[in-house]
Amino acid sequence: MDSALIIEKSIFIVVVFAVTMLMAMYSTWAERKVAAFLQDRVGPNRAGWGGLLQPLADGLKLFAKEEFEPNTPNKFLFFVGPGIAMATALITSAVIPWGDKLELFGRTIQLQATDIDVSILYVFGVVSVGVYGIMIGGWASNNKFSLMGAVRAASQMVSYEVAMGLSIIALLMMSGSLSLHDITVQQHGMNWNIWYQPVGFLIFLICAFAETNRTPFDLAECESELIGGYHTEYSSMKMGFYLFAEYANMFISSTLISVLYFGGYNYPGMDWVGTNWGTNAATLLGIGALFAKICFFIFFYMWVRWTIPRFRYDQLMNLGWKILIPLSIINIMITGVCILAFK
Amino acid sequence: MSTVLLIFYILSAVTLATAFLTIYTKNPIHSAIYLVICMVSIMGHYLLFNAQFLALVQLIVYAGAIMVLFLFTLMLMNLNKEDEVHKPRMTRYAAIIVFIVLSAVLVYVFTDTKPIMGEYDYTGEDFQSIKTLGKVLLNEYMVPFEFASILLLAAMLGVVLVSKKEKDAN
Known part of the structure; x- marks a missing residue:
């Protein structure tokens, strides 16, 4: 492998890391702004224009807070939990196609x-x-909540995860490839998977909410019953890591939804742009299109959070096992029949 | 020493150490966590063979599903010192002797063996991609593959049946 490739990839990975962190940071700001908008309030508006420096202030505050450690025999695992949560939230971005050439x-x-x-x-x-990350951290806190x-x-x-995997299988049957790059290339222009897999998309979306622990499925940190859930005992930047990991997860899952069902970096008229303005312009516009889709889905996450109340635990399990899984199996069968009939 | 060999040594050390710690630690949750690390390091061994599919299935099935359920059950059981099973002293001594004899035999066997086959040549043929794997599984090994799926289905139905029965008894 030549060293230029290694340098190129390293720079790219650092950029993706920085962008993920930036998006996660400003998601916290956006969450508060969206909440304020939906509740007819103003939201954070003191630090910087429109409260734009608020995430920095929050981060500074988290760093400066006292580091509290509960009386637990598992100090090491207590320390490792947030690290695992953060690391797994960040390494998913390695396989995502952020743009064309x-x-x-x-x-x-x-x-x-x-x-x-x-x-x-x-x-x-x-x-x-x-x-x-959540399990080890929650257990090592030595607290029942x-x-x-x-x-x-x-x-x-x-x-x-079961329903999510099954909803993806219907998509994979159509694309015939497990590579995210191939799946994106197949959705050239407006030929997006959402037109063929609306039910699969719906199941995937619901499961993505559950996997990222967002409302209406945030039972793991349900305040009214469990104080703060798995991060009750955490303070300072360790708690910051858990919260940050949630926002990074939200960003990555929005990216996945865009790539799998909404064409990734594809946008209508990309061929015209490519021939008239050059490849680079088309690619940059593609990155813009991808980020527009991602921002929409992050907004969607917040929109749902302030619209739908939290589920009860048995309702959550019933939805997962008795509705989503049979629905996704039916979806797989219908997809199979359609592929046989039309291809 | 080549990089691959170095990685292999590090991975093997991790695998052996965590496998040993799994049975050595008293705390069941620590043991389960060591087992998770062991599973992930085995995934690293698969990656060294360039078997990406196998490695990721190892990660999803063992580390991601089975061990999560293990850990989940252990956390719910909340085992204490009082729940520890006390074995009689004779059993412990017998176990130590059996372990020593068994490892002596294994060390002797592995140090005394000679490789039957020579080294593999790199031919560049695709042996690990899901395309190849799928073709082999659904052509050559179609019947065992279907049998395995029937076995899994039967196991799944059995679990549902067992859990249903328990509910009726309550």
């Missing part, structure tokens, strides 16, 4: 950290490991 300094740069054959399985693997939150998070994530 970019021509810089006589090199063609593929805007994807790595295009492995089985990228979707990689995403699922990382997501399924992500629950350890934390443990309850951790156990709820684990059972919820395991249940919804």
Whole structure:
């Protein structure tokens, strides 16, 4: 492998990392602004124009807070929990195609950290490991409320992973590839998967809410019953890591929804732009299109949070096991029949 | 030493150490966490063979599903010192002796073996991608594959049946 490629990939990975962090940071600001908008308030408006410096102030505050450690025999695991949550939230972005080719300094740069054959399985693997951060942290806190939150998070994530996987299978049957790059290329222009897989998209979206522990499925940190759920005992930047990981997860899952069902970096008229304005312009517009879709889905997450009240735990399990899983199996069968009939 | 060999040594050390710690630690949750690390390091071994699909399935199935359920059950059971099973002293000594004899045999066997086959040549043929795997599974090994799926289905139905029965008894 030549060193130029390594440098190129390293720079790209650092940029993706920085963008993920920035998006996660400003999601906290956006969450408060959207909440204020939906509740007819003003929201944060003191630090910077429109409260734009609020995330920085929050971060500074979290760093400066006292580091409280509960009386637990598992100091190390207590420390590791937030780290796992953060790491798994960040490494998913390795397989996501952020854009098409970019021509810089006589090199063609593929805007994807790595295009492995089985990228979707990689995403699922990382997501399924992500629950350890919550479980280990919640258990090591040595607190009953934390443990309850951790156990709820684990059972919820395991249940919804099944429906999520099944909803993806219908998509994979159509695309015939597990690589996110191939799936994106197949959705050229406006040929998006959402037109073919509306039910699959709906199931995936609901499961994404459950996997990221967002309202209406945030039973793992349900304040009215569990104080703060798995991060009750956490303070300072450790709690900041858990909250940050949630927003990073939200960003990544919005990206996945856009890439899988809404064409990723594809947008109508991309061929025209490519021939008239050059490849780089088309690619940059594509990145813009992808980020517009991502921002919409992040907004959607917040919109739902302030619209739909939290589910009860049995309702959550019933929805997952008795509605979503049969629905996704039916979806797979219908997709199979359609592929046989039309292809 | 080549990089691959170095990675192999590190991974093997991690695998062996965590596997040992899994059975050595008293706390069941710590043991489960060591087992998770062991599973993930085995995934690393698969990646060294360039078997990406196998590695990710290892991660999803063992680390992501089975061990999460293990940990989940252990957390719910909330085992204490009082729940520990006390074995008689004779059993412990017998276990130590059996372990030593078994490891002596294994060390002797592995140090004394000679490789039957030579080294594999790199031919560049695609042996690990899901395309190849799918074709092999659904052509050559179609019947065992279907049997395995029937077995899994039967196990799944059995679990549902068992849990239903318990509910009726209450």
